[in-house]
Amino acid sequence: MNTISRFFPAIFMIVSVMFLSSCDDGKVNLFTIEDDIAMGEQFTAEILANPEEYPVLDPALHPEAYAYVNRMRDEILASEEIRYREEFAWDVYIIDQDVFNAFAIPGGTTFYYTGLIKFLDNEASLAGVMAHEIAHADRRHSTKRLTSIYGIQILTSLLLGNNPGLIEQILADLAVTSSALAFSRQDEFEADEFAVRYLYPTETDARGVAYFFEKIDAEPSPGWMVYFSTHPPDDERITAIHEIHQELGGDEGNVFETRYQDFKNLLP
Numbered sequence: 001m002n003t004i005s006r007f008f009p010a011i012f013m014i015v016s017v018m019f020l021s022s023c024d025d026g027k028v029n030l031f032t033i034e035d036d037i038a039m040g041e042q043f044t045a046e047i048l049a050n051p052e053e054y055p056v057l058d059p060a061l062h063p064e065a066y067a068y069v070n071r072m073r074d075e076i077l078a079s080e081e082i083r084y085r086e087e088f089a090w091d092v093y094i095i096d097q098d099v100f101n102a103f104a105i106p107g108g109t110t111f112y113y114t115g116l117i118k119f120l121d122n123e124a125s126l127a128g129v130m131a132h133e134i135a136h137a138d139r140r141h142s143t144k145r146l147t148s149i150y151g152i153q154i155l156t157s158l159l160l161g162n163n164p165g166l167i168e169q170i171l172a173d174l175a176v177t178s179s180a181l182a183f184s185r186q187d188e189f190e191a192d193e194f195a196v197r198y199l200y201p202t203e204t205d206a207r208g209v210a211y212f213f214e215k216i217d218a219e220p221s222p223g224w225m226v227y228f229s230t231h232p233p234d235d236e237r238i239t240a241i242h243e244i245h246q247e248l249g250g251d252e253g254n255v256f257e258t259r260y261q262d263f264k265n266l267l268p
Ligand SMILES: [Zn+2]
Pocket: 132, 136, 183, 188, 191, 230, 231
């Protein structure tokens, strides 16, 4: 077998995998929906098994607090813009730590630190953050980014057989403390845009992410660096959120301050 014919099937496979995996937004994702789900399940299990690093509030012990965030999530997931409503898990977890952050993992599960929840003034702000995280998962930003980082390595593994260390490497890189997988600016704008789109049909004011940024601008704190290691700040994002909101019709919605205060009082 000469060199060209030996490599031809490999080249063909690379081309066909890339072609088949192209999404309608033009970004290539070599992972399947099932990969997102499996990766998310594994990552969630690792987080829940590590209460020292991730002191997750037990839903069984805090049913009212979880009922509140799950109701918020269900209102967002009712949007027609959600692609994987049925396929993904969409579990929500609260982590009891004074950290200003929230994050999504592949497969739809999202996490919110009590430090962030307590900092926010109203439900619209948390709904904005939640819708933003849901957008990262539903638009599959993590596995698209992994594709761009590991594309050749993954393809090599596919062609040569399993690479048992690869999935561990990927999971290590997906660790929330790692900025190696920080989303791109384009991903952040997309997550902001879809957050407004998801929330617009609900009773809740759809500009929550902008309110959140405006509050950060007004009350700068070193703690925000944690959030900004994975979510770069940008005044242009505030402007873009208000513009999309206007394009959709500019309805005001409710910020739900009182019931958000009641929710905060349920937290430890
Ligand atoms: Zn983000």
